[in-house]
Amino acid sequence: MTAVIDHPDYFLLDADLSDADRALRDKVREFGRNSIEPIINDYWQRAEFPDVVLPGLRDLGIIGTFIQGYGCPGLSRHAAGLVAREMGRVDGSVNTFLGVHSNLGMGSIYMLGNEEQRQRWLPPLARLEKTGAFALTEPRHGSDSVSLETSARREGDTWIINGHKRWIGNGHAADVIVLYARDESDGEVKAFIVEKQNGAYPSGYVPTVITGKIGKRAINQADIVIENLRIPTENRLEHCESFAGVTRVLNATRGGASWEAVGHGMAAFEIAARYSLERDQFGSPIAGYQLVQEKLATMLSDLTSMQLMCTRMAELQERGELTTAMASLVKLTTSRKALEMCRTARDMLAGNGLLLDHHVARHLTDMEVVSTYEGTDSMQALIVGRDITGLSAFTRTSRR
Structure with a gap:
């Protein structure tokens, strides 16, 4: 064992x-x-x-x-x-x-x-001489990121950007921020680099750290107000001419949240199993009770299925055969199972599970975040549902 x-x-x-x-x-x-x-x-x-x-x-x-x-x-x-x-x-x-x-x-x-x-x-x-950020999400557009409203207007050798970004990891501190905005002239999404100069952001880029989070508290996200931010043309990423560029990046990085969920699940299982052997109640380790063993066996079953799915996902990615719906199924499955594993582990530790010293509470609240970013479970389910039925629940009358 x-x-x-x-x-x-x-x-x-x-x-x-x-x-x-x-x-x-x-x-x-x-x-x-x-x-x-x-x-x-x-x-x-x-x-x-x-x-x-x-x-x-x-x-x-x-x-x-x-x-x-x-x-x-x-x-x-x-x-x-x-x-x-x-x-x-x-x-x-x-x-x-x-x-x-x-x-x-x-x-x-x-x-x-x-x-x-x-x-x-x-x-x-x-070399981590500079740190980076990725500014796509907006207050009104999370899952519906394709509808982003932040605008860009070219004036000679400069782009003028106005808008609002939210939930931007490291967006308050990064030296190099990739910021996506919609070109007012053609309506297409383009990518721009916002750079710190001498430790300060250019005028018009105003980030504020979002406070009060219950999960992933050791990484800050920013709410960013953008007003007449001037970006030189050489800071526009040349090969992003539409939202297809954003999609390329998201597809290339797809799967990271699923692998992270496996990590949280591994931690939850390790913490719960080890604690069950160390914690004595009624004269013996709680690991000897049927209820505890059933919980541990279920956790291990869920963890193993998550590991198998992620391994297969990586194989398909390497072969260029991973579809969006496949990735969504993996994210849906791993986030749900890992979150349930963390909840089970917290329950098994009882009051001790509420203490940071035992780590499981941190993994539990962090998994609440993993279940949200890169698309919530509900959104992932709708992507898979569209693949199953050929009908999109995003727009009632559309087919894929």
Whole structure:
């Protein structure tokens, strides 16, 4: 039982990892346990990002994940998933920072920028000399991001941007923000880079940290008011001419939340199983009671199904065969199962499960966030439903 608790990989999926991927997994896992876990509760409680971990994250060689060149590791989809899994297993806030910085922010520049733009921004971001953000979501447009209202108007060698962004991870502190806006002249979505100069944002970019969150408290999101923000034309990412550019980035980074959910599920199982062996009630460990064993077996079953789905998802991504609906099914399944696992683990720890010292409460509230971003469970279900029936529930009269 001890091996299962310490390494919950019941179907031995990690046994098929290459030596390089196994080394990557172990390196990230060790860093998480030694450098993040001992400090994260304090930062989480204060709602502050642990900047002290940035040098260590840089030295792991994982920044930029799937990007080839520019100081990035060019990881496979499976290897990138392992990074998200192991980070989620320790803390969701740090994993969200990595997803925003490495995948969405740097990924936008890599896929939508020209060569000069890639050379200009990607190397310092890969070295974490600068941090990045991805500004797409708006107060009125979350799941319906294609309807974004932030506008851009060209005047000579400058673009004038007006609008409002919300829930932008690291959007209050990043040095390089990829900001999406709709061109007033043709109605198409374009991407722009907002840069700090001498430690300050340009006039017209006003971020405010969103307070009062119950989950992922160690990574801050910003509400950003944009008023007559002037961006030079060389800061418009050349290869984004419509919302299709946004879709390219989202498709390329799809799956990160599912892998993170696996990590939270692994943590929940480990915490609950270990606690059940250590906690005595009525003269014996609670692990010996039928109710507890049934809960642990159900948790392990759910975790194993999540691991299998994510492994298959990575294989399909590498072959270019993963569809949007497939990815939605994985996100739907992993987020629901991981959230239920965290709730079960919290229940098994009873009052102790409410304390940050036992970590499970942090994983539980962080999973509430994972279940929301990259599309809520309900939205994922509608995407799968459209694939099943050929009928879209987003617009009642449309077919796919």
